[in-house]
Amino acid sequence: MIKVGIIGSTGYAGQELVRILLQHKEVSIVWYGSKSYIDKKYSEVFQNMFQIVEESCFDDNMEELARHVDVIFTATPQGFCASVMTEDILSKVKVIDLSADYRIKDVKTYEEWYGIKHNSPDFLKEAVYGLCEFNREDIKKARLIANPGCYPTCSILSIYPLIKEGIIETDSIIIDAKSGVSGAGRGAKVDNLYCEVNENMKAYGVSTHRHTPEIEEQFSLITLENVTINFTPHLVPMNRGILITAYGKLKKRVSYEEVKEIYDRYYEKEYFVRVLEKGMPPETRWVEGSNFVDVNFVIDNRTNRIIMMGAMDNLVKGAAGQAVQNMNLMFGLPEQEGLKLVPMFP
Amino acid sequence: MIKVGIIGSTGYAGQELVRILLQHKEVSIVWYGSKSYIDKKYSEVFQNMFQIVEESCFDDNMEELARHVDVIFTATPQGFCASVMTEDILSKVKVIDLSADYRIKDVKTYEEWYGIKHNSPDFLKEAVYGLCEFNREDIKKARLIANPGCYPTCSILSIYPLIKEGIIETDSIIIDAKSGVSGAGRGAKVDNLYCEVNENMKAYGVSTHRHTPEIEEQFSLITLENVTINFTPHLVPMNRGILITAYGKLKKRVSYEEVKEIYDRYYEKEYFVRVLEKGMPPETRWVEGSNFVDVNFVIDNRTNRIIMMGAMDNLVKGAAGQAVQNMNLMFGLPEQEGLKLVPMFP
Amino acid sequence: MIKVGIIGSTGYAGQELVRILLQHKEVSIVWYGSKSYIDKKYSEVFQNMFQIVEESCFDDNMEELARHVDVIFTATPQGFCASVMTEDILSKVKVIDLSADYRIKDVKTYEEWYGIKHNSPDFLKEAVYGLCEFNREDIKKARLIANPGCYPTCSILSIYPLIKEGIIETDSIIIDAKSGVSGAGRGAKVDNLYCEVNENMKAYGVSTHRHTPEIEEQFSLITLENVTINFTPHLVPMNRGILITAYGKLKKRVSYEEVKEIYDRYYEKEYFVRVLEKGMPPETRWVEGSNFVDVNFVIDNRTNRIIMMGAMDNLVKGAAGQAVQNMNLMFGLPEQEGLKLVPMFP
Amino acid sequence: MIKVGIIGSTGYAGQELVRILLQHKEVSIVWYGSKSYIDKKYSEVFQNMFQIVEESCFDDNMEELARHVDVIFTATPQGFCASVMTEDILSKVKVIDLSADYRIKDVKTYEEWYGIKHNSPDFLKEAVYGLCEFNREDIKKARLIANPGCYPTCSILSIYPLIKEGIIETDSIIIDAKSGVSGAGRGAKVDNLYCEVNENMKAYGVSTHRHTPEIEEQFSLITLENVTINFTPHLVPMNRGILITAYGKLKKRVSYEEVKEIYDRYYEKEYFVRVLEKGMPPETRWVEGSNFVDVNFVIDNRTNRIIMMGAMDNLVKGAAGQAVQNMNLMFGLPEQEGLKLVPMFP
Numbered sequence A, B, C, D: 001m002i003k004v005g006i007i008g009s010t011g012y013a014g015q016e017l018v019r020i021l022l023q024h025k026e027v028s029i030v031w032y033g034s035k036s037y038i039d040k041k042y043s044e045v046f047q048n049m050f051q052i053v054e055e056s057c058f059d060d061n062m063e064e065l066a067r068h069v070d071v072i073f074t075a076t077p078q079g080f081c082a083s084v085m086t087e088d089i090l091s092k093v094k095v096i097d098l099s100a101d102y103r104i105k106d107v108k109t110y111e112e113w114y115g116i117k118h119n120s121p122d123f124l125k126e127a128v129y130g131l132c133e134f135n136r137e138d139i140k141k142a143r144l145i146a147n148p149g150c151y152p153t154c155s156i157l158s159i160y161p162l163i164k165e166g167i168i169e170t171d172s173i174i175i176d177a178k179s180g181v182s183g184a185g186r187g188a189k190v191d192n193l194y195c196e197v198n199e200n201m202k203a204y205g206v207s208t209h210r211h212t213p214e215i216e217e218q219f220s221l222i223t224l225e226n227v228t229i230n231f232t233p234h235l236v237p238m239n240r241g242i243l244i245t246a247y248g249k250l251k252k253r254v255s256y257e258e259v260k261e262i263y264d265r266y267y268e269k270e271y272f273v274r275v276l277e278k279g280m281p282p283e284t285r286w287v288e289g290s291n292f293v294d295v296n297f298v299i300d301n302r303t304n305r306i307i308m309m310g311a312m313d314n315l316v317k318g319a320a321g322q323a324v325q326n327m328n329l330m331f332g333l334p335e336q337e338g339l340k341l342v343p344m345f346p
Helices: A012-022 A062-066 A080-084 A087-092 A107-114 A132-141 A150-164 A211-223 A256-267 A316-330 B012-022 B062-066 B080-084 B087-092 B107-114 B132-141 B150-164 B211-223 B256-267 B316-330 C012-022 C062-066 C080-084 C087-092 C107-114 C132-141 C150-164 C211-223 C256-267 C316-330 D012-022 D062-066 D080-084 D087-092 D107-114 D132-141 D150-164 D211-223 D256-267 D316-330
Strands: A002-007 A027-032 A071-074 A094-097 A144-146 A174-179 A230-235 A242-249 A273-275 A293-300 A305-312 B002-007 B027-032 B071-074 B094-097 B144-146 B174-179 B230-235 B242-249 B273-275 B293-300 B305-312 C002-007 C027-032 C071-074 C094-097 C144-146 C174-179 C230-235 C242-249 C273-275 C293-300 C305-312 D002-007 D027-032 D071-074 D094-097 D144-146 D174-179 D230-235 D242-249 D273-275 D293-300 D305-312
Touching: A002 A012, A002 A062, A012 A027, A012 A316, A062 A071, A062 A087, A071 A316, A087 A094, A094 A316, A107 A211, A132 A150, A132 A316, A144 A316, A150 A174, A150 A211, A150 A230, A150 A242, A150 A256, A150 A293, A150 A305, A150 A316, A174 D174, A174 D242, A211 A230, A230 D242, A230 D305, A242 D174, A242 D230, A256 A273, A256 A293, A305 A316, A305 D230, B002 B012, B002 B062, B012 B027, B012 B316, B062 B071, B062 B087, B071 B316, B087 B094, B094 B316, B107 B211, B132 B150, B132 B316, B144 B316, B150 B174, B150 B211, B150 B230, B150 B242, B150 B256, B150 B293, B150 B305, B150 B316, B174 C174, B174 C242, B211 B230, B230 C242, B230 C305, B242 C174, B242 C230, B256 B273, B256 B293, B305 B316, B305 C230, C002 C012, C002 C062, C012 C027, C012 C316, C062 C071, C062 C087, C071 C316, C087 C094, C094 C316, C107 C211, C132 C150, C132 C316, C144 C316, C150 C174, C150 C211, C150 C230, C150 C242, C150 C256, C150 C293, C150 C305, C150 C316, C211 C230, C256 C273, C256 C293, C305 C316, D002 D012, D002 D062, D012 D027, D012 D316, D062 D071, D062 D087, D071 D316, D087 D094, D094 D316, D107 D211, D132 D150, D132 D316, D144 D316, D150 D174, D150 D211, D150 D230, D150 D242, D150 D256, D150 D293, D150 D305, D150 D316, D211 D230, D256 D273, D256 D293, D305 D316
Parallel strands: A002 A027, A002 A071, A071 A094, A094 A144, A174 A230, A273 A293, B002 B027, B002 B071, B071 B094, B094 B144, B174 B230, B273 B293, C002 C027, C002 C071, C071 C094, C094 C144, C174 C230, C273 C293, D002 D027, D002 D071, D071 D094, D094 D144, D174 D230, D273 D293
Antiparallel strands: A174 A242, A242 A305, A293 A305, B174 B242, B242 B305, B293 B305, C174 C242, C242 C305, C293 C305, D174 D242, D242 D305, D293 D305
C-alpha cells in the first residue's frame, strides 16, 4: 500500500482527492492536512465521509509529513508548496503539487502573473508538468509533479493536436472558457454565495487570468514559437464542470475527415480523452465525476475557422483525478487504477 | 459472471443501474432494454457512456430476455411487470422489479391508488418487499423482488425503529418529503422543463401520492395494526436527493440518549444506514451518488413530539442501488459488492 | 414626497426595499445606510442600480437620520434597532423595523429564543405587529412597526382563518417550512456558498428556530390560549421564495366547500392574499417578485387532518414589500401603492 | 388606451409581454392568443396571473384580431407571421413580430438558414428592423416591425460602435454567446428537462445558428461590406439572461479612454444601454427583469484584440421589452413608458 498524505485536504480539490483515493485499491491515506480545521474530525468538515473516514485533520506540516508517507499531494493556494519545498523532502517522498507553483517554467512569467515571489525556483527545472497524455515518460521518473491547472488541461487537450499538426494559425487562438463554481474554492466570499452565483453568468479575469501563461507556455513548447492567446474564463451556476470553446484560423482548407483523423490518431490510445462522433457536442453533464475529457470540433467554412470544444470535470481531470493519474504513473501502477469512474448523470 | 438484463434502461433509474453495474466486479450487462430507443446505441442516448458501453438498445421483451440472462431488472412504469410476468419467466431468471407492481400486498389497495388493474396478483404473495435491512433472509431466497419506492425507503428506515419500539403514537405520523427532479422521470412534460422547476418549490399529490399506502402497509406489518399516515411530497430544484422530515407524537417522555440508543441498536450492523451524531442534520449533498441513508432526530419537549429526518439519493438507495443490493443478496455475493460508492460532493 | 432612510440598505432585504421604493410614486430615498460599505457608491455594491441610484452609502446612524427623513426602515440584525431606539427618534420619524426586535411582546420569550438582552422593552407595548391584514387600523396610527418575520407572515396567513374559526386543534399544528437562500442573508459564510447549497436540501434550526415563538404568540392572541407548535424550516436551492406546508387535526368533519368559504370570507377584500382554486397548489414561482401570498388547502379524510399551504416571496411580502405596505398605511396612501408588482416568471 | 392583441401569448416571450403590458399605463390587453390553450383561462396556464388576468385564451386568428385591436404582437414560431400577413391586416393594425420572419431582408438568406419558404417576401422591404437604438425614426413611422432576435440585440449593441468607428477588423469578429433556458421556449422536449439542463453547460448550433445571418446583415449595413462572423451560442443552467463575449482584432493600438469615449458617445442618450465603468463586467444578474443592456470591454494589448461584453435579459430587451419599446415609439408614447423596470436581484 502506498501511504498518502494530503496537504490542503479540506478544500474542494483536496476532498475530491480523498473521495478518489478511498476507492483506489493500492492506497492508504494516512494524513489529512488542513490549515483551517486542525484536530477537527474530517467527517465533521465533510459529512459525506461520516463512518468512512475516522481520522482528524493534522496541521499542514510538510517536513513532518515527509517522514510518514510515500507521496504528498499539495492541494494548496499558490505559493505554499514553493515556500516549503526542500531537497530533503524530495529525497524522502514524491510530491504532486496541485497548485501553480511549478507549472510555469519561466519564473519571471510566474511572478508577473501571480504577483508573488517564487521561493524555490531551483526546483522548476526538475518539476515535470503533469499532463499525463503529454509527458507520460517523464512523469514516471519524476519526484516532483506540477499538476496542471483545470483550464489548461481542458484547453490543451482540446487544441493541441491541431497546433502540433500545423492546422491552425497559432496567433489566432481564442479560448472562451466556462467553469462551475467549485473551481473558485471553498473560501467564504460574498461573490461566491449562492444568491450571487445562481441565475447569473459573468466573465472574470478578462485578459489577466493566470492560466493564460500556462497554456501559452505549453503551446510554445509544442510549436517552438512564442504563442500568445486570448483566454476568457466565465463563471457558470453549476457545481462542477469546465467547457472550453476555442477558435482558430485554419491555415488552409481541411475536411472534417482530415481533422477527425488527426484527433483519432492522437488520442486512440488515450483512455481518458474521448474524441466524440460528429454532431456530439462535449457537455459537462456527460463527464461529471469522471476523469474523462470529451473533445470535438466544427469547421466553419464560411469564416475559415475551426471551433474546438472540450468538456471535463474540473475537480477530477482538472485536479484530483489527474493528480492520481500522475501518482499511478510515478509508482508503476496501471494508469487507470482507481480512475475508471463512470460519469454520474444526472 | 452474472448476466444481467435491464428492461427500461433508458430512464433515469435504468441508467443509474447501468452506471452502478458497470463498476460491479461480478456482473456483465448483456441487454439494454428500451421502449423508446430500440436499435439506437446506448451511448447516443446517454453520452456519458461513450466508449464505455458499445451495445445498442433492444426491445423490452421479457420472455426472450429470460432465456439469455440470470437476472432481470425492470425499471419500467407501473403495470408493465405485472402484465408480462409468468411462472415460466420466474423459473428461468430472478426478477427485480423497480416498479410498484409487487410492493403492495393488498391488491385492492394497489388498484385503488394506482388506478389500474393488477394483471398478475398470483405473484404478490411470493414477491419479497426488497427493503434489504428488513427482509434480508427472505430476499436471499426470493425469485421475485419488489424493489421499494424511493420515498418509502427513506421514510421507513428513518421512522421504523421508533415505531417498532413503541416510542411514538402510530396515528400521529406525518411525513413531509422533498425530492429532486430525477424522481419525476425522463418523459417530456412541460411541468418538468428547466424553467418550470428551477427557482420553484411546490407540494404535489397532496394526500393522494401512491407511496402512501406502501409506507402504511409496511408500518402496519410492524405494528400489526392499521396505520394511516399523512404523506406530502414536494419537488425541489435539484437533480438528485430525497429528504424526509417526519413528525410523531411521543407516547411518553424520552431522553435523547434513549432514542439514540435505539437507532444505534437497530442500525449498528447496517453499513448503508448511517445514524448521525447529535447536531448533524441529514442533508442530501452528503449522500449523493451513494447507497447511504443518513438518519437523525430531534426531540421537541415543548410539543412532546419527535422530528425524524432522513436523507438519501433517490436514484441509488431509492432505486438502482437498492436493486443491486437485492441482487447481491439473491446471488450470495457480499451485500456491499459494487456499492461502496463514496458520496460525491459538491 | 415622503423622505425615506434605510438603515441596512446593503443586505438582501435592504436592497429589495430600494428596488420597490424606486418604483413607488410618493417616495424619495434620501439615505442609503450601511455598516459595511460606508462612502461606497450604492451602485457599486449592487450593480443593478447602475445609473439608477447615484448616492453613496452613509453610516447607519439613526439619531442623525431621524432629523432628515419622514420614515426609517431598519433592515438590520436583531438587537440593533432595540439598542438605538429613543423617544426622541420616535417623536421625529416613523420607524418600520424589519428585524425581530419588537415582534414578540413578551420580553422574556424574546431574550430566551434570541439569546440577547432587549435594550428598549419600553417600546414593546407601543410597537404594532405589522401584519397588515391583521392589524390594519393599528398600523395606520402607529409610530413604530415591528415588520413580521418571513416564515410567520406566510404561516399565519395560511393558517389563521382555520384557527380563528375553531376548525383545527390548536395543539396539533405542525409547520414544515421551506425557504430560498436569500433568507440567510448576504454574510460571507461557508455554509451559504453556492457549492454548499446547490443540489442540497436540509432542515435547520429544528425545534429552535426563532420564528417559532413569533408564530405562537400571534396564534395565542387569536385563540386566547397558549398555543405551541412544531416549526421546522428547510433551506432550498433557489434565490427567493417561501413555501409552508402545515398540518392540523380537524376538530370535526368539514367539507371542502365549508373550508373554502372560510378562506374566501377572510380574504375576499385582501388584494395580497390569493386563495387559490381547488387543485392549484401554491408554488413559489407564481409569486416571485410580488407581494402576494398564495394559499390553499387539502382535506385528508383518511387521517382527519387538513394540509394548509402557502407560498410567498420572502423578500417582498416576507420583508420589504410588507414594510412598504405598512408605510402606505401609516402615511394614508393607498395600501397597494407601488406594490402592484406582477409576479415574474420564469 | 391602446388595445393590444397577443398571438402566442402562452410561450415564455408572450407571457413576459403580458407581465410588462399589465404594468403599462396606456395599454389594455384584449386578446390572449394561443394555439395550445384555446378557451383555457390564462391564469390557469400561468398561475402568477391568478386574480390579475381574468380572460381566457382565444384562437391565434390574426384576421379577426385585426378588427379588434390597435396593435398585434406575434410571439410565434418562425413562419407563422409571414404566412398570415396581408395588406388588409396592415391597413387596420400595427404589427410587431417577435419572430424572425421579417428580420432578414435577403429572402434567400432567410430561406437557407431557416429551411422554410418565406410566404410574404413583399413585406420585407416595408418591415423595419426594430432595434430601437438604431432605427428610431423609421420605427416611429412603421406599420410592421421585425423585433430583433435576443442574441442579435445583445451582440449588435455591444459591438456596433467599434465597427461603425472602424476600430476592429470586421472579418475578425467572434461572438461567444451564453443564454438562459427560457430562450429555448416552452415546448415539452427531453433536452430541456430540468435534469438535462441543470448542472450542465454545452454549445449548440455551432456555426449554424440562425441568428448568425441576422447579425451579419446588420453589421453589413453598417460597414457597407459583406461581414461574416463566428457565432457560437451556449446553454446555461439559469432561467433568464444572455451574456455575450465578443472578440475583435484591433486595426491599430487604441487606449482604454479612446474606446470608452466612443461607447459613451454612442450611448449617452440611450437609457436602456448602460456603458459600465472600468472593471465592472456585465453580468446577467444585474439586468434581470429589466430592459437594460449592460456593455463593457477590455483591451488586450498582448494579442492586440479587444474583448467586448454585453449582458441582457433575453425575455425583456431580447424579446418582450424591446417589443414594447417599439410599440411606444410607434404610438408616440415616451419610449420608456412601462419599461423603467428596476432589475430584480437576487
